[in-house]
Amino acid sequence: MKALLAIEAEKIVRRRLNQIVLAIVVVLLVVVYVLLWLASDALSGTSASDQGTVEDIRSTLYLEETVPFAILMLYTFGFVGGVVVIGSNIGSEYTWNTIRTLTSAEPRRWRVLTAKLIALWALVVVGLLIGLVAALTTSAAITLAAGRFDLQFVDAAYIQDSVLSFLRTLVGTAPYFSLAALLGVVGRSPTAGIALALGVAFLEGIVSGLMQLAGGWVANIPLYTLDANADSLALVEGGVLSDLYGQSGFGEAIQRPSVEHAVIVLLFWAFAFISATYWCLSRQDLPYEG
Amino acid sequence: MMAMNLPRSPGSDSGARPAVHRTVLEIQALTKRFGEVLAVDAIILSVAQGEVLGLLGPNGSGKSTTLNMILGFVRPTAGRVMIDGHDLERDRRQALLSVGGLVEGSAFYPYLTGRRNLWMLARIRGLPRTSVDEVIGLVDLGQAADRKFGGYSTGMRQRLGVAAALLHDPKLIVLDEPTSGLDPAGTREMRQLIPRIAAEGHTVVLASHLLVEVEQVCQRVAILKQGRIIAEGRVADLLSGDGSLRIRIAESDLAKAQGVLLSKPDVKSVTIDNGDLVVSAAIDGSAVNRMLVQEDIYASRIEPAGRSLESVFLELTEAGGNP
Ligand SMILES: Nc1ncnc2c1ncn2[C@@H]1O[C@H](COP(=O)(O)OP(=O)(O)OP(=O)(O)O)[C@@H](O)[C@H]1O
Ligand SMILES: [Mg+2]
DSSP: OHHHHHHHHHHHHHOHHHHHHHHHHHHHHHHHHHHHHHHHHHHTTOSSSOHHHHHHHHHHHSGGGHHHHHHHHHHHHHHHHHHHHHHHHHHHHHHTOHHHHHHHHSOOHHHHHHHHHHHHHHHHHHHHHHHHHHHHHHHHHHHHHTTOOOOTTOSHHHHHHHHHHHHHHHHHHHHHHHHHHHHHHHHTSHHHHHHHHHHHHHHHHHHHHHHHHHOGGGGGGGGGSHHHHHHHHHTTTOHHHHHHHHTTTTGGGSOOOOHHHHHHHHHHHHHHHHHHHHHHHHHOOOOOOO | OOOOOOOOOTTTSOSOOOSSSOEEEEEEEEEEEETTEEEEEEEEEEEETTOEEEEEOOTTSSHHHHHHHHTTSSOOSEEEEEETTEETTTSHHHHHHTEEEEOSSOOOOTTSBHHHHHHHHHHHHTOOTHHHHHHHHHTTOGGGGGSBGGGOOHHHHHHHHHHHHHTTOOSEEEEESTTTTOOHHHHHHHHHHHHHHHHTTOEEEEEESOHHHHHHHOSEEEEEETTEEEEEEEHHHHHOOSSOEEEEOOGGGHHHHHHHHHTSTTEEEEEEETTEEEEEESSOHHHHHHHHHHTTOOOSEEEEOOOOHHHHHHHHHHTTOOO
């Protein structure tokens, strides 16, 4: 297993696509910070706008708010980046036919998949951490520029909150990443893994919004699917930006599941998708794809 | 799973095997159905150690599917594959570790060099990196080994694929059209390489529709048609004719000679083929020659009218018509 993990890690690190996706996530995070800063700078002091909201936005850019705010953004960018990386690293094994070469060298397919999933998940975690560091750095620069630099807010509770919200991000994205892996195996291509997983994420939000509007027992179904639960974890922090975030879908119309409920449902789905991935790979024919 | 309750073949399962000529590959009633298509239909094959078996057949006859099942890529619908005494279904890992192969095309990570691709495989298999240098030398990949696989030409890809098949020194090696895409020099090297690895005690199954290739490197062939083995045997036996003779004489003498021979009681038939006389007779070449000389007809050549593998192949596979 050590050898398999080592080669999976080597494949991930050497693949240009993975480097590019990581760079894009980091650049997007920094760009959002800079743009919001410039926008709020331009708006502040003008009479036309709502100065309260402008000040709210500005304060989320400061170091004190970085973890909740950056995590909210990572939830989106990191989620897309993670799905792209997982879907393509798994799907490519089929389009390149390397799944055949790999499973010849290690006939126990479950071992091949386990090494791959561990390596990819590690990549996602490291990617999210790098994104977080980039956000902290940008935010520190902005805070410094605003003359508000001060680390008084860092205490045990703050660190605990930060770690918890990072963990919530991992749980909230886990079922989507697992789904990307499953669809990559079933669809035997990167496109299938990426497009279908993103499609599910997008459509499910709309469909569950409609279901909740329908009311009655139908309205309760989304409590047991992905979108409402993932939102519930993303929006724990509250604040002006999470309100903006929630309004992008039908989010505000619905009753929001508790964090405990959300964690259980999301982990259940992640487990189900991963199990299905093992099952499919173990039974699959692997003919040469020209 | 695939309970077929087939009779055990003697020797394939027993602990004590004779050191030479034991069965390395044994296929029993192997069948694969893709939906409506019956790709492989209950084939039976047995290949002994050191043997090179040719799998011949027209396009779509099931050669690649058979090899894919031997390599564990495709799950049989029914039947059994035993590799070096290990049942592929029940003892999958041991069976698959005893086989290496290249079926349909080679498969590597395009963004890594050929050498690094092989290093990875060696690492998974627990082999030293020197084993990689060895097989790279064997397939004559040269400088290309250190270039990215994505930029390889067809022939280089093929060579790397064969290198990967040989990397762990497997007992059984299956190759599907290994010379496709190779230049003439590469083709010749590959055709020399195959008998060499067989001489080292490896067993080779070679699928091809290049008849010359099979004739050159295989001792035995199985001819597939629509998923079924329609002929199997030693190449020499398939090619040997029915005892008739091919006689080269001057064109002006052809009609006279035909008349002379047909008048003899021991001669069954005389036909003219391609400017030669083809004689089917119960007597040998010298007796026929004597008959001709007595009539002042002189043959420049008399030889057995053997058949080419091509004519055997076409005769067998076209009989009954292909869909
Ligand atoms: N993955 C698959 N799905 C469906 N049908 C398949 C699949 N693989 C092969 N077949 C069918 O099985 C039959 C045998 O195909 P196979 O590739 O084994 O033939 P072949 O003898 O290797 O032919 P060729 O000389 O063209 O390589 C064909 O009818 C083919 O269409
Ligand atoms: Mg083929």
